[in-house]
Amino acid sequence: MIGAVLAAMLAGGLLLVADGWRRARRPSLADRVLPYVRDVHPTPGVTTGHLVGEVFGPAWRRVTGAIGESLGSNAAIARRLRNCGLDDDVEAFRLRQATWGALGLAAAVAMSIVAWSVSHPPVVALLMWCIAGLVGGCLACDQWLSARVRSHEAQLRAEFPTVADLLALSVAAGESPLASIERVTRVSHGALSHELGRVLAQVRSGETVVAALDEFASRTGVTSIARFAEAMAVAIERGTPLIDVLHAQAADVRETARRELMETGGRREIAMMVPVVFLILPITIAFAFFPGMVGLHLTSGG
Template sequence: MIGAVVAGLLATGVLLTVEGWRRARRPSLADRVLPYVRDVHPAPSRPAGHLLGEVFGPSWRRLTSAIGESLGSNAAIARRLRACGLDGDVEAFRLTQATWGAMGLAGTVAVSIVAWSVSHPPAVALLLWCAAGLVGGCLACDQWLSARVRSHEARLRAEFPTVADLLALSVAAGESPVASIERVTRVSHGALSLELGRVLAQVRAGDTVVAALDEFAARTGVTSIARFAEAMAVAIERGTPLIDVLHAQAADVREMARRDLIETGGRREIAMMIPVVFLILPITIAFAFFPGLVGLHLSSGG
């Protein structure tokens, strides 16, 4: 164990030396331009964690980028991050994914050390186990993001009819679409109100309402809400009555939710037959026939 620790430290020192020599030999464009554009004031003192990030940051980012590209494209990750309302970029998610992979690798390495000290299994099996821990941690992070996207979309579907009715009432009261969105985001709390708040922020930043709604339709993964945003953008652009559009969209979503509930109940009906046939029915038959069997045994014995 001591030899392994010493070898690891020696390998780390060699890698750091080679990396420093390579960076000093071929400086990047940022390293060449930064001395001419940065402030002339002396840089403040940096904590040790920031210095470690400066030392290991480039190599760590390249490693995470390579692992991320092997597990999925950056475009898909960016689309899912936008769909679930996260403001983090793809590089930050790749760092999180690599951290999960490192945690999985650390766990499998600990288990491998214990297994090696107890029964000495084949080294190839331990290496495959450690690789599976690394890949499993990265895949678990990806599945966590997918689960978060599904949860966010479910909240959007649940809140959409009420928010659409509130928008219709505000427009019917004489307010403009932007004022209606502002009122709804002020009085409601939820995933859809946060998305509408992002639309309102884009409008205040200088975008048109139609452009902000189109971007919202492209960003969300819920078909009904995307169709609602597109219909609202078309109604604003062409000047068609917006109240009828909002009420029709809310009614369509409620009808879709009712139809999905009926279909889910129909699918669960077969699954509900399993405990009835294999658990409740045998117990009922046993309770029905057991007294008769006991009576027959008593009468035959008498």
């Protein structure tokens, strides 16, 4: 097993050397143009991570592309990255996913070496275990992204009523919608404030307020916030009263949260019966009947 691992490492090193030699003989267009535009587009300083990315990047990207296409579409990954507010692109996520898979494979190989040195299990079982470690690492990264999306959406729902009320108060005080958004992003901190800051940055870069709000509505995964952004864009475009729209949206979200809380409480009520029936009730019955059983035993013994 150790010899197989060493042979795989040697083969991987030879393949990397051959790939680097091939790329050095036929450089890409970006490699040829970059030295002449370095003053226009400066490159970051060479760090350890940047150097590793330059050495192993092309081969690693091909591996991640193959793994990614087998585990999910790039469109779904891009949509989830956009929903959770991450600035990474699909390629960066695929690199992270492949790294997690490599860590899972390394852990599986280490456990396989230990198992081989102890009990000599079948080689097929060890290979299946290594494949399971690789796939498990990739799936764990995908689940991490899904959990990140759910957490981000929960934060958006929790912050939305307060932010909507702040926007309504600012607009009622006489400020414009753009100035209200700027004030809210300056005095508050959170996921929704960060998203509104992105809207503000898009407006400052040249887009209209309506277009920035429409893009915000398209990239968020929360239905209430998307409806709020669309209603705010329509109110700004058509000149309808914005204060009533904001207060109505905040009240709607609070009512939805209250209804979801009551539904969750109703579902948890059934789950709370499990420890009562299988833990507390048997202990109560034991405490109630044990003295009587002891008394009967003493009476029968006398």
